[in-house]
Amino acid sequence: xxxxxxxxxxxxxxxxxxxxxxxxxxxxxxxxxxxxxxxxxxxxxxxxxxxxxxxxxxxxxxxxxxxxxxxxxxxxxxxxxxxxxxxxxxxxxxxxxxxxxxxxxxxxxxxxxxxxxxxxxxxxxxxxxxxxxxxxxxxxxxxxxxxxxxxxxxxxxxxxxxxxxxxxxxxxxxxxxxxxxxxxxxxxxxxxxxxxxxxxxxxxxxxxxxxxxxxxxxxxxxxxxxxxxxxxxxxxxxxxxxxxxxxxxxxxxxxxxxxxxxxxxxxxxxxxxxxxxxxxxxxxxxxxx
Ligand SMILES: [Zn+2]
Numbered sequence: 001x002x003x004x005x006x007x008x009x010x011x012x013x014x015x016x017x018x019x020x021x022x023x024x025x026x027x028x029x030x031x032x033x034x035x036x037x038x039x040x041x042x043x044x045x046x047x048x049x050x051x052x053x054x055x056x057x058x059x060x061x062x063x064x065x066x067x068x069x070x071x072x073x074x075x076x077x078x079x080x081x082x083x084x085x086x087x088x089x090x091x092x093x094x095x096x097x098x099x100x101x102x103x104x105x106x107x108x109x110x111x112x113x114x115x116x117x118x119x120x121x122x123x124x125x126x127x128x129x130x131x132x133x134x135x136x137x138x139x140x141x142x143x144x145x146x147x148x149x150x151x152x153x154x155x156x157x158x159x160x161x162x163x164x165x166x167x168x169x170x171x172x173x174x175x176x177x178x179x180x181x182x183x184x185x186x187x188x189x190x191x192x193x194x195x196x197x198x199x200x201x202x203x204x205x206x207x208x209x210x211x212x213x214x215x216x217x218x219x220x221x222x223x224x225x226x227x228x229x230x231x232x233x234x235x236x237x238x239x240x241x242x243x244x245x246x247x248x249x250x251x252x253x254x255x256x257x258x259x260x261x262x263x264x265x266x267x268x269x270x271x272x273x274x275x276x277x278x279x280x281x282x283x284x285x286x287x288x289x
Contacts (some may be wrong), residue, residue: 015094016072018153018186019229020248024098025069027243028076028123031100036063036118037078044112047127049135058084058136059115071149071185074098075142087142093131099124100243150185153222158184163222164215167207174210174218175203176277187222190235190257193282195221197256202288203281204274228253256282 016024040059045052063079076088090098099108103120113125113134125134151158151166166184170177177183178192187195196203198221201214210218229235234248255265260273264284274281 014190015188016092016096016234017188017191018069018072018226019191019250020234021072021074021092021186022069022230023234023248024092024243025067025074028067028074028098028100031243032064032117032123033066034064035121036061037115037123038118039116041114041116042112043114044127044130047112047125047130047132047134049133055134055136059088070146070152071181072188077139085136085138085141087137087139089135089137089142090125091133093127093129093133095129096125096127096132098243099126148182150181150183153184153186154226158219158223160216160219163219164210164212167210167215170207172207173204173276174201174207175281177207178222179277179279184222186226189279189281190254191222191225191229193257194225194254196288197221197283198225200288202285203276203283205289256284258282 037059038061040056042048042052042056048055059078062084064076065079066077068075068077072091074090074092076090078084078086078088080086090096092098096112097108100121100123103116103122105122107114107122107124108126110126110128111124112127112130112132115123115125117123125132151162163184167174167177172180175192175196178187178195179189193203195218199214199217201210201218205214229248229250232248232250232253235250235254256271259271259282261270263269264271264287267284267286269284269286271282272285274283
């Protein structure tokens with residue numbers, strides 16, 4: 001079921017979710033692991049958590065050892081120099097982008113931070129609306145914070161049994177519950193709607209009232225939709241770009257999201273849009289119970 005070739009419509013207000021951040025992280029791993037940051041310039045200091053001058057200073061001559069994703073955060077592992085902090089954590093907020101380019105390329109507008117790499121390239125953090133953040137901190141601090149976040153849906157820890165158990169205590173609607181980062185991380189507005197459609201579960205159903213077969217179907221749908229979206233390098237929406245500045249290709253595979261009034265790909269009934277927690281939910285009232 002592929003969305004017909006047309007100009008992707010774009011809804012404002014959507015933020016990068018797990019597949020978009022994972023796509024960027026995989027690109028960055030390929031592009032910058034092993035590179036050394038020679039100089040850092042903070043252009044928009046409100047993006048930095050902590051002191052911007054100390055941020056610039058601490059990043060001088062630091063090697064990038066690895067890049068990983070935790071929830072919707074991009075986590076750079078830096079070689080430790082002396083006792084300096086060794087995790088650079090970037091959260092893209094709504095409109096953040098991390099781009100890697102040659103030194104000769106024209107810099108984008110809305111530049112937030114410029115990292116010069118010792119090999120002559122630049123890694124740039126760009127953010128139009130500036131809801132994103134960059135923070136340098138010791139690994140132990142980061143790990144403590146990371147333990148407070150919910151389970152990674154693509155990890156081995158996440159199982160149908162765990163999802164069922166986690167859903168037992170909540171009265172909120174399952175769509176809203178899925179977006180709560182304290183339970184399961186990385187699922188936002190787009191993939192919550194898509195996973196619920198694939199699972200045949202109504203977004204309005206009270207979380208703790210889901211039957212075991214429904215949480216099992218939802219587990220499968222979450223894992224499937226996230227993996228598929230990663231394979232297509234994420235969903236194109238207003239501001240998302242991967243590390244090369246390209247748009248994601250998953251937008252044409254969305255089955256219900258942003259398709260209000262269009263026929264359901266399974267039964268042909270019109271897709272409905274409702275608002276839950278201030279966000280649009282798209283679903284088929286016939287297929288989702
Ligand atoms: Zn339907």
